Amino acid sequence: MKFPSIKALTEGFKNTIKLYPLEVVFALMGTIAATINVELDNIKPVAESWCMRIIMTANLGLLLSLAVTLFTRSRQISAGKANLFRLGAILIAACCCLLINPYYRQSDYIRFLLLSLSFHLLVAYAAFTVKGNIQGFWQFNKTLFLRILTSALYSAVLFVGLAAAMGALNFLFNFKFESDAFLILWIWIVGMFNTLFFLAGVPVDTAALDQDDSYPKGLKIFTQYVLVPLATVYVLILLAYEAKILLQWSLPKGYVSNIILGYAVFGILSLLLVYPIREREENKWLKTYAKSFYFLMLPLLGLLFVAVGTRVFKYGVTEERYFLIVLAVWLLFISVYFLLFKKQNIKVIPGSLSVLTLLSVYGPQSAFSVSQYSQTRILVNIFKKHGAFQNGKLQPITAKIDSVAGDEAVRKIEYLVSEHDLTSLQPYLKQDLQAVSDSISKKEKHDYYLSRYILKRRKTDWAIQHLGLSSYTNLYFDKPTTTNYYYTFTPDDQVFDIKGFDYIVPKLEADSATVKDHNLTFKRNVRQNGRIMELLIDGELYSFNIETIAKTLIETELDQNAGHNNIRKVKDEMVLTKAGKKFYVKLFIKSISFSVNKKAIDGDITVEGNYLIKELR
Known part of the structure; x- marks a missing residue:
């Protein structure tokens, strides 16, 4: 593989920005939001939630705007009308940003993934909505598939190289590139470089692809010697299992659904990859394989319906079971279509799947509405049965x-x-x-x-x-x-005044050996699960009751900071002192952590801090 020069990459990126300006804007928006999210570092949940929503919006907007560009370009729609389509894509992306809020609804993560999948599939056929052009459709998606792999390779190489350079700067010149800097580097490479590189390889003249009969030999080898054998192994296992449960007259295990879907994925992918060469004389076996694949899918789909239906009748519908049912229905449709129709259009596969995916996101027929209704009905029936449902x-x-x-x-x-x-x-x-x-x-x-x-x-x-x-x-x-709730208290200011003190000794969690340093003999110790901390200096014991300060924090802070696990305190309230005959010792607590159950300390107390020691002369 020949890597392009820097000049070629630069010119390619300039042309890409001209061809796909809106797509690049969405990519930049998502990259900036991801960078801000890293910098926030779990300190502002609301801001981080908005960053996540913007990242999701950018992903959906990029895919939708790319689909619009491909559609308008293939139909040779005027610039004015094309801009109206782009405006529609922006409005849809904005609506998604307002509707999707995973901070409150975990199901919104699934909604986002479904929308993203649907828009990915839309990109696959947006330039081929007219009848025919099957060869061009296949060549276009082959190009996208290979471009994705190439983009991933280039991005990985670039990241490894730059990350190694940053590590060298840390080691040789004492730079302070920390883990978040490497994460931000990865975000910009994936968000901008990878996106621009991929877009640069998207075919512009999609109509010309219909005349392209080229076929990578590697795809046939990959399909014939990897995908087809894998699909064969899956189907043999499944048919043997189906025979077993019929003989034993038992219900299938739930895990069998995953195996059936695995067989379907490997089988359909293998047939799509060899679609252009299926009619060649040396590849007659492909037609036989295709018919046998779809024929064998029918009894396996029956097994899938039984496996899912058993759990639906027993436990109700959940999102996962809904998707299994939808996929089973879709696979049944695809199998019947390719078995009965001689003129087969492979555009049916992404087209039908994208529509079904979109229908499962919102509306009364969606996965979430159906699942919510099913689970709520079961809950209501329990309350009705026990006389706790009125009006x-x-x-x-x-x-x-x-x-x-x-x-x-x-x-x-x-x-x-x-x-x-x-x-x-x-x-x-x-x-x-x-x-x-x-x-x-x-x-x-x-x-x-x-x-x-x-x-x-x-x-x-x-x-x-x-x-x-x-x-x-x-x-x-x-x-x-x-x-149990776990809390950590830290001072609002981590800078401590050490003026007037002679020594600073870090606090240790476990018992430490006696150390002689600077003409001073000392030993650090922790007792009673962290409740007592001791420092022995030249035979003189200084004991600090950590439990007292922990109880004070529980009484004064928990009600005011309900639900917050990381609480900032005034620095002076995180200090304990002890005076002896020879020394004056101050314990500066940098953080104190413990679990609370019913406003009582439950388990160990963990403290980070330093002892400051002053000799009394």
Whole structure:
């Protein structure tokens, strides 16, 4: 492979920016947002949440604008109308930014992945929406596939080279490039260099590709000796397993779904890769393989429907089961299509899959609406069965119910709050859950949010306690009544005045050996799980009660900092002193960490700090 020169790369990048200005803007926007997110380093959850949303928006906007460019260029649409299409892409990306908020709804990560997949598939056929052009469609996607691999290789080589150079500067010239600098370097290489390099290789004249009959020999070798054997191994295993469960008359295991999908992926990919050469005399076996592949898919899809259906009837629909059902239906459609129709159009594969993917994101038919409805229905039925459902609302369960039903109800609540937020229960509770959610999310007098994990846990705990289910198993978290929270307190200023002191000794966690240094003999020790810290200087013991300061912090800080695990304190409140006959010792605490259960210290106390020692003359 011949690597291009710097001049060629520069000229190529200039031309790419002219051809794809909006795509480059989206790439730059996402790269800047990712850089800011690294710099924030888990200190501002709201800002980081917006950075993540902008990164997602940039990804979707880039894909959508590229699809628009390919479509308008292939249809030779005028510049004015093309700009209207681009404006539409910008508006759709902006709507996605406002709608997708993974900080509150974990399911929004899946929504983003689905939209991204759908837009990737849209790019695959956007330039080939007219009838025919199958050869050009294949050549176009082959070029994109190879360009992705080449871009990844160049980006990896560039990163390794520059990272090594930064490491050399650290080692030879005492530069201070830390881990975040390397991460930011990777972000800019992937976000800008990789994107520009890929766009530079996107075919401009897509119509001419229909006359291109070239075929990389490596693809045939890869398909014939890697993908086809893998697909064969999968189908033999699956057919043997299907025979086994028929003989034993037992239900299939859930894991079989993954194996069937693996077979489908390897099989369809192998058929797509050899599509242009399937009619050649030396490749007649490909037609036989294609027919046998789709024919064997039919009994396997029956097995897949049984495996998924069994779990749906038992546990209800979740997003994962919804996707399995949709994929099974799609694979059935593709199999029947390629078995019955002689004139086969491979554009059907990305086209139909992109539409199905898009339909599963929003709307009453979406994965999330169907899953939420299914899990809510199971929860409501549990409450109805135990007389805790009146006038269409869930009532707190006061009577004792069996542990199986209680645990099941808790799991449904956990799922709904985790995936769809607390407000998903609004139709079944009298309380204004948006107000409840806001009160949990924000401190009374301060305008910042809890960490995402703590926020989710607090909302789940509220719902479980409100509905009288506190005594039942909490799947994702500890039970609300016994939850441990881990806190770290640090001074607001890490600079300490050492004027007037003679020695500084770092605090150690474990017992240390007796050390003689600067005519001073000392030993550091920690007792009672970190509650007592001791410093022995020339036989004189100085003991510091760390538990006292920890209890004070619990009493004065936890209520004011509800949900915040990293709390800043005034520096003077993080200091302990002891005076002896020979020395005056000051312990400066740089950080103190411990778990809290019901406002009591639970477990070890971890302290980082330094002893400052002054000789009393």
